[in-house]
Amino acid sequence: MAEPIDNRTHTETRATETTHATNGAARRALPFWHYLAAAALGALNTLSFAPTPHGGWLAIAIFALFYFWLTRTTGWKSALFTGWAFGFGNFVSGVWWLYVSMHFYGGMPAVLAGAALVLFSLYLGLYPALAALVWSFCAGHAKQGSSGELPFSPTWHGAFAFASAWALGEWARGYVFTGFPWLASGYAQVDGPLAGFAPIVGVYGVGWVLALVAALVAQAVLRAGGTKGHGASPRRGAVATPALLALAVIAAGLLLSLVSWTQPSGTPLDVRLLQGNVKQDMKFSEQGMIDALNEFQKLITEKPADLVVTPETAVPVLVQEIPQKFGRDIRAFADGTHTAILFGAVGGTITSDGRVVDYTNSLFGITPGQNGLYRYDKHHLVPFGEFVPWGFRWFVNLMNIPLGDFARGAPVQPPLRVHGELVAVNICYEDIFGEEIARTVRESPASPGILINSTNLAWFGDTIALDQHLQIARMRSLETGRPMLRATNTGATAAIDAKGRVIARLPTFTVGSLDVKVEGTSGFTPYVTSGNNTVIAVSLLLLALGFAFGPAFKGAKARKRTNGK
Template identity: 70%
Template sequence: MSTRLRESVPPSPPDAVVVSRTLPRWHYLAALAAGAANTLSFAPTPHGGWLEIAVFVFLYAWLTRTTGWKSAALTGGAFGFGNFVTGVWWLYVSMHDYGGMAAPLALAALVLFSLYLALYPAFSAGLWSFCAGHAGNGKHDVRPFAPTWHGALAFASAWALGEWLRGTVFTGFPWLASGYAQADGPFAGFAPLVGTYGIGWVLALVAALLVQALHSTARRSGPRRVGAGTAMPVVLALALMAAGLLLPRVTWTLPANAPLTVRILQGNVKQEMKFDEAGVRDALALYQKMITEKPADLVVTPETAIPMLPEQFPEPFAHALRTFADTTGTSMLLGAFGATLGEGGQYTDETNSLYGVTPDTAGLYRYDKHHLVPFGEFVPWGFHWFVQLMNIPLGDLARGTPVQKAFVVHNQPVAVDICYEDIFGEEIARTLRDAAVPAGVLINTSNLAWFGNTIALDQHLQMARMRTLETGRPMLAATNTGATAAIDAHGRVIARLPAFTVGSLDVAIQGTAGLTPYITSGNNTVLAVSLILLAFGFAFGPARSKARRKDDRR
């Protein structure tokens, strides 16, 4: 399978002086603009997965214009920077509006962070260049790269590997992973099989195949412009789309136990008041009223709704909740802080926690957040100076264990996680996989007030929907300001509160049982396939390219 054009380009004589191609600057500006356009593929854009396919077709076509691994990496990096600086700009709101950081420093931090994130698509593009036999193109001849099956598989694998690394290295930041935009797209059906990164692999492959077909058509002349080189990539791309659209008909999990009546609370407590003495007092009064308003099987509050330790709860507040639970049969999940009582009576190892109250049970269920937010909940080594520039009350928290027991409500095990943990699909899959009795309902509690009225709220909800698709389980999202919602086991939002309002979302949720392939294997499937294909490409791609150049000289 040739990876270079042979038509219309005469062979180079052995002693010929070959001039390398140089890409114009607008090539990289166009890649940056495409990355910015890709942000529109994600929430709140409806059905943005179709737009994402068009963007990735452009990205791969643009990569085939590059002259070697360096220009490919720069193209991928420009695309990534455009995507991230427009897709996570709400971090500026967190650092400046609520963190108290000076505007120039917050802007600089956003740009530097986006540049860091852009290293991963740059890595993917450069790796693709090597493994597709394209890396030396600009050094040896002036012919553009011709898309092939070899290059398409290398692109899909390199892209998936780069996204997995971004979600893993330095505790990971998988926000805006390409698979998330497919929650409403044609590849959503692959979620229970291969997860978010696997969807990104399929997306990249389909885009590369479409470019391959378009390129093959453009090379042909005369009435027979469509041949096997065009038809086969199109057939496979359409088959993958059809599979993605039909796979949701496959049943991986089944209803289990009786449905739960749930009340999800949204206090809309202003972030600037959340930790003030008056704000804490108002939050106690607000949530006591909302919790005891009417019974349900389960009442859920947002993350750190009560910003203190349970031992510090005022006696009237604690008594009111316990009495309400025991007399009405209502279970509760309360967002608060946890700590360890030391020998000297001092509390240490503070945690971001959820506490469960079960009717007629004296003890409390406790879940401690284990995947902490860098700079918000723990300070990476050497960055204390950066945190000191902000006015964030959380600093260095202790971590909970990766797999913790479920909270049981009327015989229904419920798996809980807190805010940032919701974006790590592998960790949620591991919690279900390693449990003696896997939970049938997922619950995420968050405080997205840090990000104001921005696209972060809808993006976070979109990622929660992907977790339901991967696991075949419903999810309840309890947030301080939005997006508070209930999602069924098929990724559909069945109820949602308006953002920045005080309210209670009353829903009936049906738990499920059973393991999807993604729960069983996590990201191992897409990683194994990607590494094998890349190893094959790296071993044979450059050698094939070198052999072809020798043939041309002969």
């Protein structure tokens, strides 16, 4: 006798076929244009940084689109390559000025310099790729062990996992192999709505907040479009809640910008910041050295101030080999006018047999009425420019960069005292490492109230690097609550107040001095106290929770509902 026909059989068969079709579609590789679009979006993100005004708002929109693009991925591989493409587009367009330093000033052949830029950008792109990979394992199919379902859903745990993975990726990029945190996403917020978070959690924390806001915006838009629930009409709260939370976070950032975490302290100083505009290709020639010494002697002794600051290696010779006339003249000027002088030169130790060892990129200070020199030796050296990484001597030999191997100074060095005010100095790109600047402020026996950056930047010509570096310096002021003064060779020589605002600036590629009055500050911001520990700890905790309870917990609830029917 034939078994009775179950009315559910035909329906279940069609459902099974539909599920298999959906799973098959999800398993298919994403088209190549998906990754090209991600790379183009990364390139567009370069416009959110300086010199674009108020690029922080643009960054929110771009990251929301990037997060939406990640939700289209169907597994950890597609997520990883989407992040890699975004990162490559961002870095190859954002640090292209490295080509200028390698080719035009380093003498590397154009083809090799271009290839080096591409390879370096591919390397830097690994960090956004790893962030996307971690996000996929904490927020979607990779955690469930299958890619045969719908693309990633815009969920709460997904938004927080994205913020946390992104922040950890940027932190790792600023740490591994001595670090290269240039274009950290938080820098775009210096003039943006999220700048108020900088004194609390630093640039990586600002990047965390940016990624969270962007993910929440994308979550609200995607749910409003019916993505949630396979085309069903979304609940009003499912759309409104993430949107309102994103607005609340932006409002908090704007309000926090009004908070003063440090207080004015000490007597204001009259400072002169010098800009020599010495051409890089002439700087280390014999005639170029003579011209530079004459130019800076003139600029230093032009008129008195409490402090005069020159750019990095403004005196392009070993300090022991400075011409006697130059040394006597600036010492007499310092003593006669009560002007402290901070000048850049090459440090070194001369052995008993006349050899020079332990070259350093240094700043030397002359204090009126006192014998001896203050000395600061650069600690965080530039790979390939100031030290040669193991195995890359051949690469450095392709460039024509003098003095490519320096010794390091101590991580925390005493500040310079100027008329009772303590000044902490750093050289060149040391100011892109916010945790090191915060450590100097925190661990100095007496906390400095003013920060000074002395840099060259002529290596990068007339490129966006000059404005980007100024934006980075402004972030250091926001993080520490201290004014930052910058003396550069070609620009941007500027004075930044404790709120990160540029209060004075010299035109680039001009010779002159910037006269400013600056008042130091006292007190610690939360970021100075805790550094990057807060954002690292919070990110690791949220990723662990997302990995343990996110997609798995959601799947368990779905199975429970199914079994209950």
